[in-house]
Amino acid sequence: MRFLDGFAPLGEAYAGFIVDLWGVVHDGMRPYPGSADTLRRLRDAGKRVVLLSNAPRRAAVAQAALRAMGLADDLYTGIMTSGEASHILLRDRPDDFARGLGNRMYHLGPIRDANVYAPLLGNGLVQVDTPEEASFVLNTGPDDSADPSSIDHWLPVLHACRAAGLPMICANPDLEVLRGSTRVICAGALTLHYESLGGAARWIGKPDAAIYGPVLQMLGVERARVLAVGDALRTDMAGAKAAGVDGCWVLGGIHAEELGGDAARIAAAADSAGLSPVAVIPSFAW
Numbered sequence: 292m293r294f295l296d297g298f299a300p301l302g303e304a305y306a307g308f309i310v311d312l313w314g315v316v317h318d319g320m321r322p323y324p325g326s327a328d329t330l331r332r333l334r335d336a337g338k339r340v341v342l343l344s345n346a347p348r349r350a351a352v353a354q355a356a357l358r359a360m361g362l363a364d365d366l367y368t369g370i371m372t373s374g375e376a377s378h379i380l381l382r383d384r385p386d387d388f389a390r391g392l393g394n395r396m397y398h399l400g401p402i403r404d405a406n407v408y409a410p411l412l413g414n415g416l417v418q419v420d421t422p423e424e425a426s427f428v429l430n431t432g433p434d435d436s437a438d439p440s441s442i443d444h445w446l447p448v449l450h451a452c453r454a455a456g457l458p459m460i461c462a463n464p465d466l467e468v469l470r471g472s473t474r475v476i477c478a479g480a481l482t483l484h485y486e487s488l489g490g491a492a493r494w495i496g497k498p499d500a501a502i503y504g505p506v507l508q509m510l511g512v513e514r515a516r517v518l519a520v521g522d523a524l525r526t527d528m529a530g531a532k533a534a535g536v537d538g539c540w541v542l543g544g545i546h547a548e549e550l551g552g553d554a555a556r557i558a559a560a561a562d563s564a565g566l567s568p569v570a571v572i573p574s575f576a577w
Contacts, residue, residue: 292561293570294554298329298520299577301539301570307512308333309503309531310367312344312353314522315541315575319470322360323543325576330366332577340367341509343519345496345526347431347462347478348374349406369509373496374407376505377429377462380495381411388493392458393426395419399448399481400431400462407431407462422451430485430492431462432478439475440467442484449485459485459492464499464526497521498530507534520575528566538566543574 295301302308313319316326333340346353350370358364384390395417396408408429412418419425437444452459463478482492496502510517517536521527522543531538542550542557550556557571 311521397425401434404431497526500533503534
């Protein structure tokens with residue numbers, strides 16, 4: 292594992308890049324210093340970049356949010372999100388789990404994530420108001436109506452979903468993200484608790500290797516020349532390993548407070564997770 296001060300050596304060594312959004316390109320509110328410049332340099336060097344996010348919203352919605360932050364479409368080759376993959380799963384029903392969900396959906400999450408399922412309403416999918424009426428639950432994560440750092444507010448609805456025997460789609464496997472400097476729990480935290488109750492769940496997104504299939508197709512680069520860049524060991528670096536590509540661990544995101552710049556602690560954390568990123572960088576800056 293190489294400890295680098297910037298991304299330049301990696302930008303020159305690989306042909307394709309799978310780049311995380313939250314914790315790498317932006318903090319949920321604004322781009323990190325240097326991230327737009329790094330994307331621009333990769334583009335100008337003829338490199339291919341696909342942004343891969345566990346965000347529980349469609350790719351076009353995530354793209355619009357990037358534009359609002361000043362990150363232009365031409366800075367990357369393509370974009371894939373957990374929300375997009377969840378939409379495709381509900382639309383195409385590609386396996387026994389998906390086909391067994393039924394068509395009565397209870398949405399656990401904010402209305403802003405309705406884009407994941409809204410195009411399917413009236414085309415075989417019905418949204419219901421309570422877990423008792425549903426055949427499955429779509430979990431896109433907590434909304435803004437309660438403490439963003441705790442699952443306590445959501446325990447009653449999780450227990451209701453479990454009592455109804457609902458299979459759950461987790462449309463964001465992240466446990467938490469940093470929004471600015473605030474840690475905010477995500478759908479993954481709710482899903483972990485649901486599974487602890489005995490509920491069945493399908494996690495859509497990193498680190499599942501399945502979501503890397505369409506990403507690698509968009510890249511059009513052989514795996515040996517692809518580098519995945521992310522800030523979370525559990526999702527980004529584990530996902531890189533599952534997909535069979537090299538990983539670059541960005542320390543300025545979710546693990547920054549925990550590990551700081553201590554090389555020994557950083558190496559121990561990766562080793563204890565059974566992961567071997569090829570490089571560690573403080574931020575996604577050239």
